[in-house]
Amino acid sequence: MEARYISIKQMESGKRIRTLMREKGFSVREIQEIMGFENPQAVYKWTSGKSLPSIDNLLNLSRVLGVHMDELLVTDEEPGLCA
Numbered sequence: 001m002e003a004r005y006i007s008i009k010q011m012e013s014g015k016r017i018r019t020l021m022r023e024k025g026f027s028v029r030e031i032q033e034i035m036g037f038e039n040p041q042a043v044y045k046w047t048s049g050k051s052l053p054s055i056d057n058l059l060n061l062s063r064v065l066g067v068h069m070d071e072l073l074v075t076d077e078e079p080g081l082c083a
Contacts, residue, residue, distance in 0.1 A: 012074035014049030020065050020072065021047070034064055 007054065010054060032040040033056065036072075045051040046061075053061055062069045 002053055006075050006077045008052065010052055011049035011077060013052060013072065014047050016074055017061070017072055018047040020067060024065050025066070031061070031064065040057045 019026070020081055022064075026034075028040045028043045031043045037043070042051070042053075042057075052058070058069050058072060062072055064074070
């Protein structure tokens with residue numbers, strides 16, 4: 001069996017997070033408050049593609065937005081590779 005390695009596309013994932021937030025009607029400040037952050041810097045970094053949420057924050061963000069965690073991330077995976 002050949003090893004597979006999937007990479008997360010950080011910039012595209014940031015765009016997807018931003019789009020989902022907009023579609024669900026959330027502002028950066030609202031996400032900041034819901035997630036209990038003192039300032040919005042982390043959320044701005046996610047939406048600009050400068051960083052990705054930690055696993056804990058990714059899980060919480062997915063619940064807030066009502067999507068699965070993997071729907072927040074864009075990967076270089078080719079369609080149909082995962083079983």
